[in-house]
Amino acid sequence: MSKVQRQHAGARATGARKPRTKPAEVRRDDLMDAAARLFIAKGIDATTIDEIVASADVAKGTFYHYFAAKTDVIAALRDRFAQGFVARVQAAVDACPAGDAVGRLCAWTAAAVGAYLDQFQLHDIVFHDFGHDRRQSAEHDAVIDQLMTILAAGIQKGTWSIESPRSTAIVIFHGMHGVVDDAIAAGSPDRAQIIDTLSALFRRMLGDGTSRRAERDSA
Amino acid sequence: MSKVQRQHAGARATGARKPRTKPAEVRRDDLMDAAARLFIAKGIDATTIDEIVASADVAKGTFYHYFAAKTDVIAALRDRFAQGFVARVQAAVDACPAGDAVGRLCAWTAAAVGAYLDQFQLHDIVFHDFGHDRRQSAEHDAVIDQLMTILAAGIQKGTWSIESPRSTAIVIFHGMHGVVDDAIAAGSPDRAQIIDTLSALFRRMLGDGTSRRAERDSA
Amino acid sequence: MSKVQRQHAGARATGARKPRTKPAEVRRDDLMDAAARLFIAKGIDATTIDEIVASADVAKGTFYHYFAAKTDVIAALRDRFAQGFVARVQAAVDACPAGDAVGRLCAWTAAAVGAYLDQFQLHDIVFHDFGHDRRQSAEHDAVIDQLMTILAAGIQKGTWSIESPRSTAIVIFHGMHGVVDDAIAAGSPDRAQIIDTLSALFRRMLGDGTSRRAERDSA
Amino acid sequence: MSKVQRQHAGARATGARKPRTKPAEVRRDDLMDAAARLFIAKGIDATTIDEIVASADVAKGTFYHYFAAKTDVIAALRDRFAQGFVARVQAAVDACPAGDAVGRLCAWTAAAVGAYLDQFQLHDIVFHDFGHDRRQSAEHDAVIDQLMTILAAGIQKGTWSIESPRSTAIVIFHGMHGVVDDAIAAGSPDRAQIIDTLSALFRRMLGDGTSRRAERDSA
């Protein structure tokens, strides 16, 4: 239906509207930051576009200049999150010598626990309605691949012997999520302890000779 | 065409409406079944009360006789699901001798994988918006307790030696979820293989002498 | 997106909301009447649902209880208009003896001019966006059929001889519309004169012996 | 994906944007052509300025260099259409000897049918929301005047005797529109036949001796 006739009585009336133009990237980030802040604080559904634009200090139309729909910001936030997570963990892993499979897995565990603990609120937001819940996702796949690469190196060196690297990687990733979630739910999570517990479990699951010997020795 | 015309055409044609009274339990289950069907088919938010009552063939007001709000059906569905899941798994576990910790864990794994595969769609629905995502939930706690009981028996018998039974239980539970999810996402899940893979991983993680010996023997 | 949480703070807050239930037909007509009034006064696009419900003194939701969308009222109004037009004209035609083809055509002309003059504003509204403008429509077809029936009777009796009854009927119908539109545009339309002028033109176009003889005589 | 990303990718890739200046008339016509194309394809209301400028390959602001508002393009399109229609028909009429009233009317009918069939889609667009629908318009008046001039010549020569030339002209014009519309709606319109049918009807309506004599002879 035609809206031509009544369009824009307002814009004309306001008068002093300076464009306050910013580089597109900055504007876009402003909007994403504002959205993330509000989504975490009150949830996605309870956050209105009006609140987002108010928080980013732009007009409503500007939001739709950068995002086609509300769901688009969520997707953008998800991409940003996933990229950051993988990059952060990878950096920690790469700080270990390429040959030290056990060290790299421990580094992965420590970095993943840390990154997840630092960002779990945003994580919950951006992965809440995505795809078939937690089945299938870019972040998920990237992390699983990351883990499988570490496992493959250890297997090749003979450090570990596992039949299904993919399933193992999945158990590690989801186990990590579960244990951290449990710690968050319980109250004040102790990072060092979570990392120790998980590292021990994972190394044992991988048939790590070191952990087995340690057990035997301590027995 | 307005909704009213259709409704009225029907009402008028029938003449005297019979009360069609059903036992409360049946009505309630009808509504829950209708809701579950629709929730799975189109998602919770996209399902309206109108659709639920239409599917259950009752009037709108009837819905509010049995549930105080839309969220109540979800909660009722969640309880029904959780009870069924735990009961089904427990039955399988109890089919193993009380002393056979390894057997009981394998039974748990097999039953949990089976139950989850059979119900994952409903699972996704009822746990989607619950609490802080997957942190904290009745089902979760019940299952973790169930697992911890199995682990405790094995630890006491000396079959397994683990430091953090709770974390171990969580890794098992979430690992199972993750691997099954991955199989669902991949296409046609092979139950037997999933169960074998998981059982092997879990036994190794528990420091199961049997699995270790098996490894050594095969080496 | 879920609106469950914020739903209906208002309904609860208002307190005293008496249902003021009316028979569905009456409510529906109230809404249609209010819509027609506003559509004529300010145009369809400029009329908001808010105005319609305010004018009909019901809540916004009530509108959507009876009509699925704004376009639905227009369609309902169109049906009501078309039925009324055809019925009114047919009644006038049927007041003439079945054998008097000329009389029936004159009756058609007079009644159509009258009905159109009485309702042209609503006519403009309801047929404005319909189909391919004025090509193809239920009302159009019904009226053309009505006219063709009259013509067919006259042809069979030998009163008229025309090759293309359909085209003739269309010229009559559209000619009538055009002349009445012109009279409306010009200012105060004189019904009797319009009817006389049109009747004379149409009878001549039909090769009406009467009109031809009249011409010859007056010559 | 946000619009901005796409836009920027393009803008950035191109680097220095060439001014791509065109003569004002050409730009204006480009915009009108783009608008006409889109209006016909999706309707006026459904066509946005964004789409028009995208189709004409200019920036949004450029549109407002040439037209003060969206309605202005429609008006410009209407003028262009009306001028073209009248000119085309007039040229055909003027190809007949000034004294041959019947020939000139036939020429008018043939040319009008042809022009309308060639342009009915644009016709529908530009006259859709104009004035009181089809009552009153520049094109309308110009065509009616054109027809009345032809009729006046025939009346003066004694070829025709009609009391209300204006009403007759209107019936001819609207009758033509109606019959062509009907043919369009019916499917593949046969121009020659439409023209023959209309010419016969119109000549009879005008009391054309030729057509009357032809009838008598064939009887």
Add this chain to the structure above:
DNA sequence: AATGAATGAGCGTTCATTCAT
């Protein structure tokens, strides 16, 4: 127990128009 008409606050989205560059 069952019905279904009525409610109404609220939100996402659209898009013509402006103007600094």
Add this chain to the structure above:
DNA sequence: CATGAATGAACGCTCATTCAT
């Protein structure tokens, strides 16, 4: 001439919930 980021008023529509019958 040309650009395109920014504006913001306006509106259709949804749907959980109530309550008189």
